[in-house]
Amino acid sequence: MSWFQRKAKGINTPTELKREAPDGLWHQCSECKQVMHTREHKNNAYTCLHCNYHDKIGSEAYFKILFDEGEYQELDSEMRSADPLEFVDTKAYPERIVTTEKKSGLKDAVRTAHGNMHGKKITISCMDFGFIGGSMGSVVGEKIARGMDHALKTKTPFLMISKSGGARMMEAGYSLMQMAKTSAKIAQLDEAKVPYISLMTDPTTGGVTASFAMLGDFNISEPGALIGFAGPRIIKETIGKDLPKGFQTAEFVQDHGFLDFIVDRKDLKDKLASLLNMIKK
Numbered sequence: 001m002s003w004f005q006r007k008a009k010g011i012n013t014p015t016e017l018k019r020e021a022p023d024g025l026w027h028q029c030s031e032c033k034q035v036m037h038t039r040e041h042k043n044n045a046y047t048c049l050h051c052n053y054h055d056k057i058g059s060e061a062y063f064k065i066l067f068d069e070g071e072y073q074e075l076d077s078e079m080r081s082a083d084p085l086e087f088v089d090t091k092a093y094p095e096r097i098v099t100t101e102k103k104s105g106l107k108d109a110v111r112t113a114h115g116n117m118h119g120k121k122i123t124i125s126c127m128d129f130g131f132i133g134g135s136m137g138s139v140v141g142e143k144i145a146r147g148m149d150h151a152l153k154t155k156t157p158f159l160m161i162s163k164s165g166g167a168r169m170m171e172a173g174y175s176l177m178q179m180a181k182t183s184a185k186i187a188q189l190d191e192a193k194v195p196y197i198s199l200m201t202d203p204t205t206g207g208v209t210a211s212f213a214m215l216g217d218f219n220i221s222e223p224g225a226l227i228g229f230a231g232p233r234i235i236k237e238t239i240g241k242d243l244p245k246g247f248q249t250a251e252f253v254q255d256h257g258f259l260d261f262i263v264d265r266k267d268l269k270d271k272l273a274s275l276l277n278m279i280k281k
């Protein structure tokens with residue numbers, strides 16, 4: 001049966017050419033490990049079709065989901081961090097900024113934009129975990145404050161989408177000042193009767209939880225998000241006790257009265273729109 005034998009020697013197909021499907025066509029859920037079409041996953045607002053796991057997404061994806069036709073105008077898109085403390089850890093802070101900018105395509109850990117949501121004007125600030133762990137430095141605080149200024153000026157609602165490891169250590173005290181600055185701005189929104197909604201996504205921790213994330217007229221969250229101040233390990237070591245099951249999940253936090261409701265990302269736009277219709281201050 002010579003025709004079943006490979007006569008020519010050295011015919012090798014490289015592994016990457018053996019794949020039947022092009023790269024990126026399938027998405028595997030990191031929670032339940034089931035596979036689904038990348039497009040289906042995206043159309044499902046980046047949540048799992050099988051177990052509803054909410055994948056971590058960035059500002060661009062949230063803006064596309066929330067703004068009508070995915071169209072928006074960005075504010076302060078060129079604002080960049082200075083190095084007030086001349087901070088050096090494993091590398092100098094300005095160097096870390098440049099490396100992170102190149103890797104993430106972002107200028108800092110938050111982006112602010114305004115546009116329409118179901119035909120009504122809204123301003124949204126959304127954090128990006130891909131930029132130094134979504135840490136809050138001077139730029140983050142300033143951009144959020146300016147976003148709130150825009151909401152004040154136009155008398156339209158403000159939505160904050162948090163995703164952060166907390167304050168940015170490379171700006172130390174300057175980072176902590178952002179907590180006071182954003183909180184003061186929220187008081188101004190309140191005085192002007194401009195609605196402020198805070199959406200906490202996985203993870204929302206540290207100085208972000210301790211300031212603007214928990215100060216919404218409505219504090220809401222995505223399912224399964226980690227929400228807390230200090231991490232579970234530190235708390236466990238401090239109090240010397242085992243922590244309850246599900247500690248610091250959105251569901252646990254809601255049961256203990258810190259969240260108004262938990263919303264599926266697929267329903268986020270509709271829920272926000274109807275909520276804003278109801279609370280017209």
Ligand SMILES: [Zn+2]
Nearest residue numbers: 029032048051
């Ligand atoms: Zn899944």
